Amino acid sequence: MDRSAERILTSLQAWKDTANEEMYRFLGIAMLMPRARKLALHEYWSREALVKTPIFGEFMSRDRYLTILRMLHFSDNIPNSGDRLHKIRPVVDYLRATFRHTLVPFQNLCIDESLMLFKGRLFFKQYIPSKRNRFGVILFVICDCETGYILDFIVYTGSDSDIADQNCDLGESGDIVSTLINSYLEKGYILYVDNWYTSPALFCWLHDRATNACGTVRRSRKNMPKMEEK
Structure with missing residues (x-):
């Protein structure tokens, strides 16, 4: 032994x-x-x-x-369940529901990704050299700009992440935004994002749902107007 x-x-x-x-x-x-x-x-x-x-x-x-x-276990060890978060699924679902229902946010919201430090063995661990921690688990979060409070989050586990496919040609980044902001549509909120999320298709989709948006852009993004070098 x-x-x-x-x-x-x-x-x-x-x-x-x-x-x-x-x-x-x-x-x-x-x-x-x-x-x-x-x-x-x-x-x-x-x-x-x-x-x-x-x-x-x-x-x-x-x-x-x-x-x-x-x-310490949060769920039964069920092999081949298909859910990469099955060992902590009850905790993740409980936290997301609690975050959503604890605070009514102010007008301005923000969506961004966060890298949670983790150096152990994990199939969906990511390496991002530009981040301070570099190795870890990616979380996509939506926050209230006034308080910094996290309203909801998605743990990125690859193709089986909890991301809703809106079938609106928004792309992966747009689907992340539409999933996180779904509870705040049609209420006059303003969303701020960086250039990985910003696209004409996403902003039109949000505008049609009474939600304004603001963010930096990539000139190479599909359907972007032609811009000068600067």
């Missing part, structure tokens, strides 16, 4: 049921970790003077945290 299997077996043998209070502490630790970054997970519980952060040990022991982390 290898060491990994031994650790899993030891965790199973040492397992004891958790409760709401302990799970709140577990989530609190997970959210606190980016505020006190370490080079390795076990360093959050280190007693070395140069790296120790006592609050983590006061919340929960290292072994208990690692045991819960190893056992």
Whole structure:
């Protein structure tokens, strides 16, 4: 038996049921970790003077945290389900629904992509050299410009992403916009986007649905008017 299997077996043998209070502490630790970054997970519980952060040990022991982390599942392990997010699908769907219904946005909205840092093994992990993190998972998000609040998001997993095909010749970027802004059409909102999304077809589609739009453009985009070099 290898060491990994031994650790899993030891965790199973040492397992004891958790409760709401302990799970709140577990989530609190997970959210606190980016505020006190370490080079390795076990360093959050280190007693070395140069790296120790006592609050983590006061919340929960290292072994208990690692045991819960190893056992944490949000759905059954169903092989070949066809959904690349099936292991976290309940969480993703719950967050999207909660974000949409928590805030009524102001007039100005913005759609852009965000690269969430991830260096592990993942089929749909992306590499974007222009981003600060470079490796990670792409999220397409729609935000309220006044507050910066995320109203909805799409996790990009490739061809099976949660993107609705509007059959309006909008292209992939246009379909992303139409999916995210669907709940805010016909209400007089103004959308701001960058040149990857901007196109005459998309802006006409939005205008027909009482939604104004503004964004930088690419001269090479289909149906764009002829422009000078500058």
